[in-house]
Structure formats: structure tokens, C-alpha cells
Amino acid sequence: MEYKVGDIIEYETHLGGKRVVLVSNKEAKIKNGKPGFDGSTITGPGPELVWGYDHQITRIFPAIK
Numbered sequence: 001m002e003y004k005v006g007d008i009i010e011y012e013t014h015l016g017g018k019r020v021v022l023v024s025n026k027e028a029k030i031k032n033g034k035p036g037f038d039g040s041t042i043t044g045p046g047p048e049l050v051w052g053y054d055h056q057i058t059r060i061f062p063a064i065k
Contacts (some may be wrong), residue, residue, distance in 0.1 A: 001054065002014060006063040008042065011056040018058070020042070
């Protein structure tokens with residue numbers, strides 16, 4: 001999936017939950033040699049810093065210019 005810094009994505013956690021995140025960084029090797037992202041949640045009780053793998057992304061909401 002193609003996304004960039006500033007996009008909002010939805011991804012599935014390893015426990016099966018969903019999070020919506022504002023992407024602040026992309027890495028070719030976020031962990032264990034796999035590509036992924038860092039960002040802040042925009043849903044829930046408050047912003048939380050999170051990371052995930054690209055293969056966990058289920059939806060992309062492109063940044064509005």
C-alpha cells in the first residue's frame with residue numbers, strides 16, 4: 001500500500017484491534033527488517049505514539065492539501 005508521512009491510516013494490531021493513526025515517519029526497516037511506520041493515534045482517549053508494519057495497514061486516508 002502506498003502512503004506517505006502526513007497521511008492517516010488504519011491498521012490492525014497483532015491482537016486484532018483497529019487503530020487510526022497520523023503517520024509521522026516511514027522506515028524501510030521499522031523492526032525485524034520489515035517496512036513500517038510511526039505515528040500518533042487520532043482515535044481513542046488521547047494521542048498515543050505507536051508503530052506498525054506496512055502489512056498491517058487496512059486503509060489509507062490521503063493527506064488533504
